[in-house]
Amino acid sequence: MVASGLLILTQPLTVLRGQIPSLLQRVSQLVSDTLYVHLQPIKTTNSSTKFLIAPVPVTSEVRRVVRDIYSVGATVCRQLDIRVLLSHITNQDLKLATCALHKGYSLVILDNSPTSTELFKDRGFLLEQVKSLFLTEADVDCHILDQQTSPTSSSGTSDDDPVLTTYKNVVLGGTFDRLHVGHKILLSEGCMIANNKLTIGISDGKMNDKKVVGELMEPLAVRTAAVEEFIKDIKPTIVPDAVTIYDVYGPTITEPDFQCIVLSDETQKGGAIINTEREKRGMNKLGQVVIDLVADDSHTPDEEEKVSSSSLRKRLLGTLLKPVVNSNLPKSPYRIGLTGGTASGKSSICRRLEGLGAGVVDCDKLGHEAYKPGTPAYDKIKQTFGDGIVGSDGEINRKKLGGIVFSDRSKLDELNKIVWPEIMKLAEAEISEFEKSGKEVVILDAAVLLEAGWDSRVHEVWSTFVPRIEATKRLMERNSLSEEEAVKRLDAQLTNQERLAHANVTLCTLWEYDQTQKQCEKAWKLLQERINKGAKL
Structure with a gap:
């Protein structure tokens, strides 16, 4: 099997339309990546026929054939990048020009017709003609498809369709x-x-x-x-x-x-x-x-019936979008850093992954632990921000401390430098406990995963998100905030785009609960495959 091929179709269009599914199916057994298609329908043939590019007028039948090649190909050989060549499909005088196909080709394939059979007898001449038109430096072979058992023709159409306006x-x-x-x-x-x-x-x-x-x-x-x-x-x-x-x-x-x-x-x-x-x-x-829109034969009930970019993007959810690079970490337990903006459904995703078998380290919860009296962070915070932030019960008054740091970015940075390393120490201790209990995957649930630099401590970064307008709505309802207050909170965080730029896997909780569950199950299944593959290396 070769990566790229050039399929030359010489049969009359009315015959060709009925054979497109079978032709593409057979070609997919020869080509693995890119298929260029050159339409050169010839109505009559004789022993002296030689392949030369000739203009093909723009008619309704030509348009139907081009559309059918693409739409049928999307069903029977969806792995192929099909490209129908159109320079010679014109109502104008054809200016013969050579060109180099972007992805090249190393195999010329002919359909089985009297014309192609005649051409195939002199493969050297045929390849010379093809290579003079479609430039390539590759060694090119030639193949003729097996004869179809029962050629069919399209009904109600004719090769004599009137030429369309261009x-x-x-x-x-x-x-x-x-x-x-x-x-x-x-x-x-x-x-x-x-x-x-x-x-x-x-x-x-x-x-x-x-x-x-x-x-x-x-x-x-x-x-x-x-x-x-x-x-x-x-x-x-x-x-x-x-x-x-x-x-x-x-x-x-x-x-x-x-x-x-x-x-x-x-x-x-x-x-x-x-x-x-x-x-x-x-x-x-x-x-x-x-x-016409192209029907998507593989769409699910929650996707559009037509072929669409929206469906393709939805299918990316739960898949690996960026390669894993943190290979220097211990292979077990496998660490997933899960992040996401406020109201993005991160907690819901954690519960679902936990239900599938993951251990979960809640860094927000550990953040509260880091503030407790007797911890290293407690003493450093008190020393840095003064006794005024300590309440009568000896606990750090988070509200008073917040009033200081959220009005001065430099002081917030000081606080984070104290607290984040302590949270990670507590997280590492929990990860160790999960390892002892036999957990193969541990989720580091951390809203500030990227800001704290903890992405270097995990094998993969997963990010949850919802559109900003949805996050604003959820935040207003959940926290009884005005729109202005909700927007202000979101503005203080990383944007969806900033998080997704670092994410190996993305998950979206915009739709019904069962769709979120399916995303998690898909992500978990693919994760297990990656882990098992890595274990075998």
Whole structure:
């Protein structure tokens, strides 16, 4: 099996559509990572046929085939990064140009048709032609797929579909988080109907605030680079212009040269709003190309029925997002540092992990222990902040001490330097007790895990989170606070993004209890696999 391959399809489109599932299934046994697809349907064949790239007009049937390749591939060979090449799919005069495919290829695969069989007889010539068009320095082999037992053709369609209108300048938009099959179809539609320039609006800022698990969205720079790389790969003859958008309009109401917009079923209303605003500004109305949403055959009841970035982000919860690097720690017990902001559901997660077999060290509770008379921290706190912080019962008056340190950051830092090391000493003692009792996993439950530098004392950092608006709501209800007071407390902590940047695993408690439980069970199962794998090394 090779990593990347180039599949050349020569059968008429009406025949090809019925064979796509079988073709991709067989190709997935030859290619493991990336599959480039070149459509070169030939209606007639003769003994003198030689493979040369030729223009394929943009028709409804071509659009259906491209869509089917992506959507079927997402089901039958989801491990493959499929990319349908589009430079020759055009209504214009074809300017033959060589290009280097971004991920390369080391295997040319042909479907089994009279044309491909004829081409395969002279593999040397075929490979010479392919390598002259799709540049590669790799050694390339050639393979022809076995003949299908019963070729099927698509009903109600014809290779003589009328040629569709194409445009000089086309625009479209989306989040493009973790480029998936829906994004690929949207971008491919834009590339097929754009003759010169394709403008891609990539949402950021407030446009993404309400996205499900938006905290795990890729950075704008990563999303932009992925879009540009994909377009340059499938259609290097087009000029991609990726721009950041902060509202539904983006550049559509400032750029008069746009002629067409590509929309999905769910964004048609946005297209109408854009055209209304363009008319107000004296601009031409944009032609609209609408594509269907792609059904997600693997979605769970709590996910969207369509293929979506939201579902992909939800599936990341409980999985390992960053590699484990603290390998210098003793392998047993395996330490998980669990952190999270106020009202993020950290305590709930701890209870669930404890129920699955983990030992839990409550650092907040140990913090109270560290203040008790007779402890090293007690004496240092009294010496640093004076006798005035000690009550008549000899205990440190936490309210008085809080009034001092929370009004002066430098004094809060002094207090933390005293208390945090003592808390960790107590935590290490508890971890030792758990080790003696045979616990294989210990959770260090610590809101200040990162601030205190305790992430260096654990194998993995896990972080719980909920959207800020949800945390504010929970804090107001739980602590009877005003919105202003709740926001002030949240502002005094690390942000979700700051915590998640350090997290190996993330968990979100936004939904029903059973969904949180499933996340914990998933995270626990994957953790056990990592521990067992590490034990065997």
